[in-house]
Amino acid sequence: MNDTNILEKWKTAPDVDEIMAYIRRRIDDRRRGGVLYEDEIRSEASLWLTEVLIERAYGESGLQHYLDTLGDWRMQLHPNFTTHRGPVGRLFVWVKKRLLHPPLRWIVEQVEANAWRQDRLNIQLLSLLEETAWEIGRLKSRLSRLEREADDRSCERPNLR
Protein backbone atom coordinates (compact mmCIF):
# COMPACT_ATOMS: atom_id res chain seq x y z
CA MET A 1 0.00 0.00 0.00
CA ASN A 2 1.47 3.41 -0.94
CA ASP A 3 1.43 6.48 1.29
CA THR A 4 -1.70 7.98 -0.30
CA ASN A 5 -3.71 4.81 0.26
CA ILE A 6 -2.50 4.47 3.84
CA LEU A 7 -3.44 8.05 4.62
CA GLU A 8 -6.88 7.53 3.03
CA LYS A 9 -7.43 4.44 5.18
CA TRP A 10 -6.56 6.31 8.37
CA LYS A 11 -9.14 9.00 7.59
CA THR A 12 -11.81 6.49 8.54
CA ALA A 13 -9.93 3.98 10.70
CA PRO A 14 -6.88 5.48 12.38
CA ASP A 15 -4.52 2.91 13.87
CA VAL A 16 -2.07 4.45 16.35
CA ASP A 17 0.51 1.66 16.08
CA GLU A 18 0.51 1.90 12.29
CA ILE A 19 0.73 5.70 12.35
CA MET A 20 3.59 5.64 14.86
CA ALA A 21 5.44 3.08 12.70
CA TYR A 22 4.84 5.34 9.67
CA ILE A 23 6.18 8.38 11.55
CA ARG A 24 9.27 6.50 12.72
CA ARG A 25 9.87 5.24 9.16
CA ARG A 26 9.72 8.83 7.93
CA ILE A 27 12.28 9.86 10.55
CA ASP A 28 14.58 6.97 9.59
CA ASP A 29 14.23 7.74 5.87
CA ARG A 30 15.18 11.35 6.44
CA ARG A 31 18.11 10.32 8.58
CA ARG A 32 19.31 7.81 6.01
CA GLY A 33 19.04 10.51 3.36
CA GLY A 34 21.14 12.79 5.55
CA VAL A 35 18.34 15.36 5.68
CA LEU A 36 18.62 17.37 8.91
CA TYR A 37 20.36 14.41 10.46
CA GLU A 38 23.25 16.24 12.10
CA ASP A 39 21.01 19.09 13.15
CA GLU A 40 18.46 16.83 14.81
CA ILE A 41 21.06 14.74 16.58
CA ARG A 42 22.62 17.93 17.94
CA SER A 43 19.24 19.19 19.10
CA GLU A 44 18.48 15.87 20.77
CA ALA A 45 21.86 15.83 22.50
CA SER A 46 21.53 19.44 23.52
CA LEU A 47 18.00 19.01 24.86
CA TRP A 48 18.98 15.86 26.70
CA LEU A 49 22.03 17.52 28.27
CA THR A 50 19.94 20.50 29.27
CA GLU A 51 17.42 18.26 30.95
CA VAL A 52 20.16 16.47 32.88
CA LEU A 53 21.74 19.76 33.93
CA ILE A 54 18.50 21.34 34.99
CA GLU A 55 17.50 18.18 36.83
CA ARG A 56 20.78 18.34 38.73
CA ALA A 57 20.48 22.05 39.44
CA TYR A 58 16.94 21.66 40.76
CA GLY A 59 17.70 18.50 42.71
CA GLU A 60 20.71 19.89 44.51
CA SER A 61 19.31 23.29 45.34
CA GLY A 62 15.83 22.19 46.39
CA LEU A 63 14.47 24.77 43.93
CA GLN A 64 11.63 22.49 42.92
CA HIS A 65 10.11 22.72 46.37
CA TYR A 66 10.13 26.53 46.22
CA LEU A 67 8.66 26.53 42.72
CA ASP A 68 5.95 24.08 43.75
CA THR A 69 4.90 26.26 46.64
CA LEU A 70 5.17 29.61 44.83
CA GLY A 71 1.48 30.32 45.49
CA ASP A 72 2.05 30.22 49.27
CA TRP A 73 4.45 33.16 49.08
CA ARG A 74 1.89 35.71 47.99
CA MET A 75 1.09 38.11 50.81
CA GLN A 76 -2.57 38.40 51.73
CA LEU A 77 -3.65 41.82 52.95
CA HIS A 78 -7.09 40.62 54.01
CA PRO A 79 -6.70 37.11 55.39
CA ASN A 80 -9.80 35.39 56.67
CA PHE A 81 -9.42 34.51 60.36
CA THR A 82 -11.72 31.73 61.52
CA THR A 83 -11.83 29.36 64.42
CA HIS A 84 -13.60 26.21 65.47
CA ARG A 85 -12.20 26.15 69.00
CA GLY A 86 -15.01 27.89 70.89
CA PRO A 87 -14.56 30.96 73.13
CA VAL A 88 -10.76 30.60 73.44
CA GLY A 89 -10.43 30.46 69.67
CA ARG A 90 -12.66 33.53 69.31
CA LEU A 91 -10.39 35.39 71.74
CA PHE A 92 -7.36 34.49 69.63
CA VAL A 93 -9.15 35.59 66.47
CA TRP A 94 -10.04 38.91 68.11
CA VAL A 95 -6.41 39.45 69.20
CA LYS A 96 -5.17 38.61 65.72
CA LYS A 97 -7.77 40.73 63.93
CA ARG A 98 -7.80 43.81 66.16
CA LEU A 99 -4.33 43.98 67.69
CA LEU A 100 -1.84 42.13 65.50
CA HIS A 101 -3.22 42.41 62.02
CA PRO A 102 -3.58 46.25 61.62
CA PRO A 103 0.08 47.14 62.31
CA LEU A 104 1.26 44.13 60.28
CA ARG A 105 -0.94 45.17 57.37
CA TRP A 106 0.45 48.70 57.55
CA ILE A 107 3.99 47.30 57.29
CA VAL A 108 3.04 44.97 54.44
CA GLU A 109 1.46 47.87 52.53
CA GLN A 110 4.67 49.85 52.93
CA VAL A 111 6.80 47.05 51.48
CA GLU A 112 4.29 45.68 48.97
CA ALA A 113 5.77 47.44 45.94
CA ASN A 114 9.22 46.16 46.78
CA ALA A 115 7.87 42.66 47.37
CA TRP A 116 6.19 42.72 43.97
CA ARG A 117 9.44 43.83 42.35
CA GLN A 118 11.29 41.07 44.21
CA ASP A 119 8.70 38.56 43.02
CA ARG A 120 9.21 39.61 39.38
CA LEU A 121 12.96 39.57 39.87
CA ASN A 122 12.80 36.02 41.29
CA ILE A 123 10.85 34.83 38.27
CA GLN A 124 13.30 36.52 35.90
CA LEU A 125 16.27 35.04 37.76
CA LEU A 126 14.80 31.56 37.56
CA SER A 127 14.19 32.01 33.82
CA LEU A 128 17.77 33.18 33.50
CA LEU A 129 19.00 30.15 35.42
CA GLU A 130 17.07 27.88 33.11
CA GLU A 131 18.36 29.75 30.07
CA THR A 132 21.93 29.42 31.39
CA ALA A 133 21.55 25.68 31.88
CA TRP A 134 20.14 25.49 28.38
CA GLU A 135 23.16 27.35 27.00
CA ILE A 136 25.57 25.17 28.96
CA GLY A 137 23.88 22.14 27.41
CA ARG A 138 24.42 23.58 23.93
CA LEU A 139 28.05 24.45 24.64
CA LYS A 140 28.78 21.04 26.16
CA SER A 141 27.40 19.21 23.16
CA ARG A 142 29.40 21.54 20.84
CA LEU A 143 32.54 21.03 22.89
CA SER A 144 32.26 17.24 22.80
CA ARG A 145 31.76 17.39 19.02
CA LEU A 146 34.85 19.61 18.61
CA GLU A 147 36.84 17.29 20.87
CA ARG A 148 35.81 14.30 18.78
CA GLU A 149 36.84 16.15 15.58
CA ALA A 150 40.17 17.13 17.14
CA ASP A 151 40.76 13.50 18.16
CA ASP A 152 39.99 12.35 14.64
CA ARG A 153 42.47 14.88 13.20
CA SER A 154 45.23 13.92 15.66
CA CYS A 155 44.83 10.26 14.65
CA GLU A 156 45.49 11.21 11.03
CA ARG A 157 48.85 12.88 11.86
CA PRO A 158 52.10 10.90 12.05
CA ASN A 159 53.50 10.38 15.51
CA LEU A 160 56.36 12.90 15.83
CA ARG A 161 58.05 11.25 18.81
Added chain:
Amino acid sequence: MRIAFVIHRYGADIVGGSEYHCRRIAERLAENNQVEVLTTTASDYVTWKDGYPPGLETINGVTVRRFPIKSRRNLVRFREVSDRCFYDRNHTQEDEREWVRANGPETPELIHFIRQNKSDYDVFIFYSFRYYTAYFGLLEVPEKAILAPTAEEDPAIHLTIFADFFNLAAGLLFLTPEERELVGKAAHGTLPPSEIIGFAVDGPTDIDPAAFRRNRGLRGPFLLYVGRIDRNKGCDGLFRYFQEYLKRKSHDIDLVLGGSAALPIPDHPRIKYLGFLTDREKFEALAACELLVMPSPYESLSIVVLEAWKSAQATLVNGLCKVLRGQSRRSGGGLYFDNFTEFCEGLDFLIENPDIRAAMGRSGQTWLRNNFEWIHILGKIEALIGRTINPSGSPAK
Protein backbone atom coordinates in the same frame (compact mmCIF):
# COMPACT_ATOMS: atom_id res chain seq x y z
CA MET B 1 -25.36 -0.34 51.14
CA ARG B 2 -23.43 1.82 53.64
CA ILE B 3 -20.18 2.92 51.96
CA ALA B 4 -17.38 4.96 53.53
CA PHE B 5 -14.78 6.61 51.32
CA VAL B 6 -11.47 7.35 53.07
CA ILE B 7 -9.28 9.98 51.44
CA HIS B 8 -6.54 12.45 52.45
CA ARG B 9 -8.34 15.59 51.15
CA TYR B 10 -11.88 16.22 50.00
CA GLY B 11 -13.78 19.26 48.80
CA ALA B 12 -15.62 20.74 45.85
CA ASP B 13 -12.75 23.19 45.30
CA ILE B 14 -9.96 20.60 45.45
CA VAL B 15 -8.63 19.87 41.98
CA GLY B 16 -6.16 17.00 42.61
CA GLY B 17 -6.68 13.99 40.34
CA SER B 18 -7.43 11.27 42.91
CA GLU B 19 -9.47 13.65 45.09
CA TYR B 20 -11.63 14.65 42.10
CA HIS B 21 -11.99 11.00 41.07
CA CYS B 22 -13.07 10.05 44.60
CA ARG B 23 -15.56 12.91 44.87
CA ARG B 24 -17.26 12.15 41.56
CA ILE B 25 -17.53 8.42 42.33
CA ALA B 26 -18.84 9.13 45.85
CA GLU B 27 -21.46 11.54 44.48
CA ARG B 28 -22.62 9.01 41.90
CA LEU B 29 -22.75 6.10 44.35
CA ALA B 30 -24.66 8.30 46.82
CA GLU B 31 -27.62 8.30 44.40
CA ASN B 32 -28.42 4.71 45.37
CA ASN B 33 -26.40 4.09 48.54
CA GLN B 34 -25.72 5.58 51.93
CA VAL B 35 -22.34 7.21 51.32
CA GLU B 36 -20.09 8.98 53.79
CA VAL B 37 -16.62 10.41 53.24
CA LEU B 38 -14.05 10.17 56.04
CA THR B 39 -11.35 12.73 55.45
CA THR B 40 -9.14 15.39 57.01
CA THR B 41 -9.29 19.13 57.48
CA ALA B 42 -6.41 19.64 55.02
CA SER B 43 -6.69 21.68 51.86
CA ASP B 44 -3.02 22.03 50.87
CA TYR B 45 -1.36 18.91 49.45
CA VAL B 46 2.20 20.02 50.24
CA THR B 47 1.92 21.09 53.87
CA TRP B 48 -1.54 19.66 54.78
CA LYS B 49 -2.47 23.14 55.97
CA ASP B 50 -6.04 23.28 57.39
CA GLY B 51 -8.66 24.56 55.01
CA TYR B 52 -11.82 23.16 56.58
CA PRO B 53 -13.17 22.85 60.12
CA PRO B 54 -13.45 19.38 61.65
CA GLY B 55 -16.90 17.81 61.92
CA LEU B 56 -19.75 17.04 59.59
CA GLU B 57 -20.82 18.80 56.41
CA THR B 58 -22.66 17.90 53.22
CA ILE B 59 -21.10 18.42 49.80
CA ASN B 60 -23.27 17.78 46.74
CA GLY B 61 -25.47 15.38 48.67
CA VAL B 62 -22.62 13.44 50.29
CA THR B 63 -21.98 13.51 54.05
CA VAL B 64 -18.37 14.44 54.78
CA ARG B 65 -16.83 13.77 58.19
CA ARG B 66 -13.57 15.64 58.74
CA PHE B 67 -10.88 14.86 61.31
CA PRO B 68 -8.16 17.25 62.52
CA ILE B 69 -4.55 16.79 61.47
CA LYS B 70 -2.04 16.10 64.22
CA SER B 71 0.66 18.19 62.57
CA ARG B 72 1.47 19.71 59.22
CA ARG B 73 3.94 17.97 56.95
CA ASN B 74 7.45 18.76 58.10
CA LEU B 75 9.28 18.92 54.78
CA VAL B 76 12.75 18.63 56.33
CA ARG B 77 11.78 15.50 58.27
CA PHE B 78 9.98 14.10 55.22
CA ARG B 79 13.08 14.58 53.11
CA GLU B 80 15.28 12.91 55.70
CA VAL B 81 13.00 9.88 56.00
CA SER B 82 12.64 9.72 52.21
CA ASP B 83 16.42 9.70 51.80
CA ARG B 84 16.68 6.87 54.31
CA CYS B 85 13.92 4.79 52.70
CA PHE B 86 14.87 5.34 49.07
CA TYR B 87 18.68 5.52 49.19
CA ASP B 88 19.75 3.48 52.21
CA ARG B 89 19.46 -0.26 51.56
CA ASN B 90 19.73 -1.02 55.26
CA HIS B 91 16.55 0.82 56.18
CA THR B 92 13.87 -1.08 58.12
CA GLN B 93 10.12 -1.55 57.69
CA GLU B 94 9.66 0.74 60.68
CA ASP B 95 11.52 3.43 58.69
CA GLU B 96 9.02 2.86 55.89
CA ARG B 97 6.05 3.21 58.24
CA GLU B 98 7.72 6.37 59.51
CA TRP B 99 7.79 7.56 55.88
CA VAL B 100 4.02 7.02 55.61
CA ARG B 101 3.53 9.03 58.83
CA ALA B 102 5.83 11.80 57.59
CA ASN B 103 4.02 11.82 54.25
CA GLY B 104 0.78 12.35 56.19
CA PRO B 105 -1.75 13.71 56.63
CA GLU B 106 -1.40 12.26 60.12
CA THR B 107 -4.92 11.95 61.53
CA PRO B 108 -5.03 9.45 64.41
CA GLU B 109 -8.62 10.45 65.23
CA LEU B 110 -9.74 9.25 61.81
CA ILE B 111 -8.06 5.88 62.35
CA HIS B 112 -9.62 5.66 65.83
CA PHE B 113 -13.03 6.44 64.32
CA ILE B 114 -12.67 3.61 61.79
CA ARG B 115 -11.67 1.21 64.59
CA GLN B 116 -14.64 2.18 66.75
CA ASN B 117 -17.30 2.40 64.04
CA LYS B 118 -16.38 -0.21 61.45
CA SER B 119 -19.57 -2.16 62.07
CA ASP B 120 -21.61 0.88 60.93
CA TYR B 121 -20.36 0.52 57.33
CA ASP B 122 -20.59 -2.36 54.85
CA VAL B 123 -17.54 -1.35 52.87
CA PHE B 124 -14.65 1.13 53.06
CA ILE B 125 -13.12 2.46 49.84
CA PHE B 126 -9.59 3.77 50.51
CA TYR B 127 -7.87 6.14 48.08
CA SER B 128 -4.14 6.48 47.34
CA PHE B 129 -1.97 3.86 49.01
CA ARG B 130 0.88 6.25 49.87
CA TYR B 131 -1.00 8.39 52.36
CA TYR B 132 -1.39 7.88 56.10
CA THR B 133 -5.20 7.78 55.85
CA ALA B 134 -5.23 4.85 53.39
CA TYR B 135 -2.35 2.88 54.87
CA PHE B 136 -3.23 2.99 58.57
CA GLY B 137 -6.99 3.10 57.90
CA LEU B 138 -6.98 -0.05 55.78
CA LEU B 139 -5.00 -1.95 58.42
CA GLU B 140 -8.01 -1.50 60.74
CA VAL B 141 -10.59 -3.06 58.38
CA PRO B 142 -8.89 -5.18 55.70
CA GLU B 143 -11.90 -7.51 55.45
CA LYS B 144 -14.17 -4.64 54.40
CA ALA B 145 -11.60 -2.68 52.40
CA ILE B 146 -11.53 -1.86 48.71
CA LEU B 147 -8.34 0.00 47.81
CA ALA B 148 -7.98 2.40 44.87
CA PRO B 149 -4.16 2.69 44.93
CA THR B 150 -3.89 5.45 42.26
CA ALA B 151 -0.32 4.22 41.82
CA GLU B 152 2.27 5.81 39.59
CA GLU B 153 5.79 4.83 38.53
CA ASP B 154 7.68 6.34 41.46
CA PRO B 155 9.94 5.02 44.22
CA ALA B 156 7.20 4.83 46.90
CA ILE B 157 5.52 1.83 45.30
CA HIS B 158 8.68 -0.23 45.81
CA LEU B 159 8.72 0.19 49.60
CA THR B 160 8.53 -3.29 51.11
CA ILE B 161 5.60 -2.54 53.44
CA PHE B 162 3.36 -2.04 50.41
CA ALA B 163 4.22 -5.44 48.90
CA ASP B 164 2.00 -7.12 51.53
CA PHE B 165 -0.33 -4.16 51.95
CA PHE B 166 -1.79 -4.48 48.43
CA ASN B 167 -2.79 -8.06 49.21
CA LEU B 168 -4.53 -7.14 52.47
CA ALA B 169 -7.49 -5.43 50.82
CA ALA B 170 -10.54 -7.50 49.90
CA GLY B 171 -10.57 -5.89 46.45
CA LEU B 172 -8.69 -3.36 44.33
CA LEU B 173 -9.91 -0.63 41.99
CA PHE B 174 -7.52 0.45 39.24
CA LEU B 175 -7.69 3.39 36.89
CA THR B 176 -5.87 1.71 34.00
CA PRO B 177 -4.44 -1.69 33.00
CA GLU B 178 -0.95 -0.17 33.37
CA GLU B 179 -1.66 0.62 37.01
CA ARG B 180 -2.81 -2.96 37.62
CA GLU B 181 0.41 -4.25 36.04
CA LEU B 182 2.52 -1.89 38.16
CA VAL B 183 0.83 -2.87 41.43
CA GLY B 184 0.92 -6.53 40.42
CA LYS B 185 4.69 -6.34 40.05
CA ALA B 186 5.13 -4.52 43.37
CA ALA B 187 2.89 -6.87 45.39
CA HIS B 188 3.83 -10.23 46.87
CA GLY B 189 1.87 -13.10 45.32
CA THR B 190 -1.44 -12.86 43.48
CA LEU B 191 -3.48 -9.71 43.76
CA PRO B 192 -6.97 -9.77 45.32
CA PRO B 193 -9.93 -9.49 42.90
CA SER B 194 -9.89 -6.19 41.05
CA GLU B 195 -11.61 -4.03 38.46
CA ILE B 196 -10.26 -1.38 36.08
CA ILE B 197 -12.74 1.46 36.30
CA GLY B 198 -11.13 4.48 34.59
CA PHE B 199 -13.23 7.61 34.82
CA ALA B 200 -16.35 9.06 33.21
CA VAL B 201 -16.13 12.62 31.95
CA ASP B 202 -19.09 14.97 32.38
CA GLY B 203 -18.78 18.01 30.16
CA PRO B 204 -21.06 21.04 29.78
CA THR B 205 -23.21 20.96 26.66
CA ASP B 206 -23.85 24.67 26.10
CA ILE B 207 -20.34 25.77 25.16
CA ASP B 208 -19.36 28.47 22.67
CA PRO B 209 -15.80 27.92 21.35
CA ALA B 210 -16.03 30.88 18.94
CA ALA B 211 -16.91 33.26 21.78
CA PHE B 212 -14.06 31.80 23.83
CA ARG B 213 -11.62 32.51 20.98
CA ARG B 214 -12.95 36.07 20.66
CA ASN B 215 -12.84 36.78 24.38
CA ARG B 216 -9.33 35.41 24.78
CA GLY B 217 -7.94 37.02 21.60
CA LEU B 218 -7.07 33.66 20.02
CA ARG B 219 -7.06 34.04 16.26
CA GLY B 220 -5.01 31.28 14.67
CA PRO B 221 -4.79 27.54 15.26
CA PHE B 222 -3.35 26.44 18.58
CA LEU B 223 -2.12 23.48 20.60
CA LEU B 224 -3.61 23.35 24.05
CA TYR B 225 -2.17 22.35 27.39
CA VAL B 226 -4.48 22.41 30.43
CA GLY B 227 -3.40 21.58 33.96
CA ARG B 228 -0.81 22.58 36.50
CA ILE B 229 2.07 24.27 34.67
CA ASP B 230 4.82 22.52 36.48
CA ARG B 231 8.10 20.72 35.93
CA ASN B 232 6.55 17.52 37.32
CA LYS B 233 4.05 17.73 34.49
CA GLY B 234 6.80 18.01 31.87
CA CYS B 235 5.93 21.61 30.98
CA ASP B 236 9.54 22.84 30.95
CA GLY B 237 10.29 20.17 28.33
CA LEU B 238 7.21 21.18 26.36
CA PHE B 239 8.37 24.81 26.30
CA ARG B 240 11.79 23.82 24.98
CA TYR B 241 10.41 21.37 22.43
CA PHE B 242 7.83 23.83 21.15
CA GLN B 243 10.32 26.70 20.79
CA GLU B 244 12.80 24.43 18.99
CA TYR B 245 9.97 23.15 16.81
CA LEU B 246 9.07 26.70 15.77
CA LYS B 247 12.67 27.39 14.76
CA ARG B 248 12.59 24.68 12.12
CA LYS B 249 8.95 24.58 10.98
CA SER B 250 6.81 27.09 9.18
CA HIS B 251 3.46 26.05 10.69
CA ASP B 252 1.39 28.94 11.91
CA ILE B 253 0.50 27.58 15.32
CA ASP B 254 0.47 28.81 18.92
CA LEU B 255 0.80 27.00 22.22
CA VAL B 256 -1.99 28.01 24.60
CA LEU B 257 -1.71 27.19 28.30
CA GLY B 258 -4.49 27.05 30.89
CA GLY B 259 -4.00 26.37 34.60
CA SER B 260 -2.04 27.60 37.58
CA ALA B 261 1.62 28.29 36.85
CA ALA B 262 4.36 27.02 39.16
CA LEU B 263 6.99 27.62 36.48
CA PRO B 264 8.11 30.77 34.64
CA ILE B 265 6.40 30.82 31.26
CA PRO B 266 8.71 31.77 28.37
CA ASP B 267 8.20 35.21 26.96
CA HIS B 268 7.49 34.10 23.39
CA PRO B 269 4.91 35.58 20.98
CA ARG B 270 3.59 32.11 20.14
CA ILE B 271 3.16 30.94 23.74
CA LYS B 272 -0.01 32.30 25.32
CA TYR B 273 -0.95 31.87 28.95
CA LEU B 274 -4.65 32.17 29.83
CA GLY B 275 -4.44 31.59 33.59
CA PHE B 276 -6.93 29.40 35.42
CA LEU B 277 -9.82 28.12 33.27
CA THR B 278 -13.27 27.30 34.61
CA ASP B 279 -14.74 23.93 33.67
CA ARG B 280 -16.82 25.54 30.95
CA GLU B 281 -13.85 27.52 29.58
CA LYS B 282 -11.76 24.36 29.58
CA PHE B 283 -14.27 22.56 27.35
CA GLU B 284 -14.54 25.64 25.12
CA ALA B 285 -10.75 25.70 24.78
CA LEU B 286 -10.75 21.97 24.00
CA ALA B 287 -13.37 22.45 21.30
CA ALA B 288 -11.47 25.42 19.82
CA CYS B 289 -7.97 23.90 19.71
CA GLU B 290 -6.32 21.80 17.01
CA LEU B 291 -5.17 19.20 19.53
CA LEU B 292 -4.31 18.73 23.18
CA VAL B 293 -0.70 18.15 24.17
CA MET B 294 0.13 16.33 27.42
CA PRO B 295 3.89 16.26 28.17
CA SER B 296 3.64 14.71 31.65
CA PRO B 297 5.88 11.67 32.23
CA TYR B 298 3.96 10.61 35.38
CA GLU B 299 0.21 10.13 35.14
CA SER B 300 -1.97 7.50 36.76
CA LEU B 301 -4.93 8.75 34.71
CA SER B 302 -4.94 12.03 32.83
CA ILE B 303 -8.49 13.32 33.13
CA VAL B 304 -7.83 16.20 30.72
CA VAL B 305 -6.80 13.72 28.01
CA LEU B 306 -10.14 11.95 28.52
CA GLU B 307 -11.86 15.34 28.35
CA ALA B 308 -10.13 16.03 25.03
CA TRP B 309 -11.48 12.77 23.65
CA LYS B 310 -14.89 13.57 25.05
CA SER B 311 -14.63 16.75 22.91
CA ALA B 312 -13.56 14.60 19.91
CA GLN B 313 -10.10 16.16 19.83
CA ALA B 314 -6.89 14.27 19.07
CA THR B 315 -4.01 14.29 21.55
CA LEU B 316 -0.23 14.22 21.47
CA VAL B 317 1.16 12.77 24.70
CA ASN B 318 4.46 11.86 26.32
CA GLY B 319 5.11 8.24 25.37
CA LEU B 320 7.49 7.77 28.28
CA CYS B 321 4.39 7.66 30.48
CA LYS B 322 3.11 4.10 30.12
CA VAL B 323 -0.46 5.07 31.01
CA LEU B 324 -0.72 7.83 28.41
CA ARG B 325 0.92 5.67 25.78
CA GLY B 326 -1.39 2.73 26.56
CA GLN B 327 -4.51 4.89 26.56
CA SER B 328 -3.56 6.42 23.20
CA ARG B 329 -3.00 2.99 21.66
CA ARG B 330 -6.20 1.50 23.06
CA SER B 331 -8.42 4.41 22.13
CA GLY B 332 -6.86 5.41 18.81
CA GLY B 333 -7.37 8.96 20.05
CA GLY B 334 -3.87 10.33 19.64
CA LEU B 335 -0.16 9.94 19.04
CA TYR B 336 2.77 9.88 21.45
CA PHE B 337 6.40 11.01 21.40
CA ASP B 338 9.45 9.53 23.09
CA ASN B 339 11.87 12.32 22.11
CA PHE B 340 12.14 15.68 20.42
CA THR B 341 12.29 14.31 16.85
CA GLU B 342 9.10 12.31 17.38
CA PHE B 343 7.45 15.34 18.93
CA CYS B 344 8.20 17.37 15.77
CA GLU B 345 7.23 14.60 13.38
CA GLY B 346 4.05 13.69 15.29
CA LEU B 347 2.97 17.31 15.49
CA ASP B 348 3.66 17.80 11.77
CA PHE B 349 1.65 14.70 10.95
CA LEU B 350 -1.37 15.81 12.97
CA ILE B 351 -1.28 19.38 11.63
CA GLU B 352 -0.81 18.33 8.01
CA ASN B 353 -3.56 15.68 8.13
CA PRO B 354 -6.65 17.36 9.58
CA ASP B 355 -8.94 14.53 8.41
CA ILE B 356 -6.90 11.89 10.21
CA ARG B 357 -6.66 14.16 13.25
CA ALA B 358 -10.45 14.48 13.31
CA ALA B 359 -10.83 10.70 12.87
CA MET B 360 -8.52 10.16 15.85
CA GLY B 361 -10.58 12.56 17.96
CA ARG B 362 -13.75 10.64 17.03
CA SER B 363 -12.04 7.34 17.77
CA GLY B 364 -11.12 8.57 21.26
CA GLN B 365 -14.68 9.76 21.81
CA THR B 366 -16.14 6.37 20.78
CA TRP B 367 -13.68 4.50 23.01
CA LEU B 368 -14.67 6.69 25.94
CA ARG B 369 -18.37 6.14 25.28
CA ASN B 370 -17.98 2.37 24.99
CA ASN B 371 -15.85 1.91 28.11
CA PHE B 372 -16.16 4.80 30.51
CA GLU B 373 -19.76 5.84 30.96
CA TRP B 374 -21.00 6.09 34.55
CA ILE B 375 -23.13 3.01 34.09
CA HIS B 376 -20.01 0.94 33.33
CA ILE B 377 -17.99 2.36 36.20
CA LEU B 378 -20.63 2.08 38.91
CA GLY B 379 -21.55 -1.40 37.69
CA LYS B 380 -17.92 -2.52 38.03
CA ILE B 381 -17.58 -1.08 41.54
CA GLU B 382 -20.80 -2.67 42.76
CA ALA B 383 -19.85 -5.99 41.14
CA LEU B 384 -16.45 -5.93 42.87
CA ILE B 385 -18.05 -5.17 46.23
CA GLY B 386 -20.53 -8.00 45.66
CA ARG B 387 -17.73 -10.40 44.76
CA THR B 388 -15.44 -9.55 47.63
CA ILE B 389 -17.46 -8.39 50.61
CA ASN B 390 -20.65 -9.97 51.87
CA PRO B 391 -23.26 -8.01 53.83
CA SER B 392 -21.93 -9.21 57.19
CA GLY B 393 -18.66 -7.54 56.39
CA SER B 394 -16.44 -10.57 56.03
CA PRO B 395 -14.62 -11.19 52.76
CA ALA B 396 -16.58 -13.22 50.21
CA LYS B 397 -13.41 -14.79 48.87
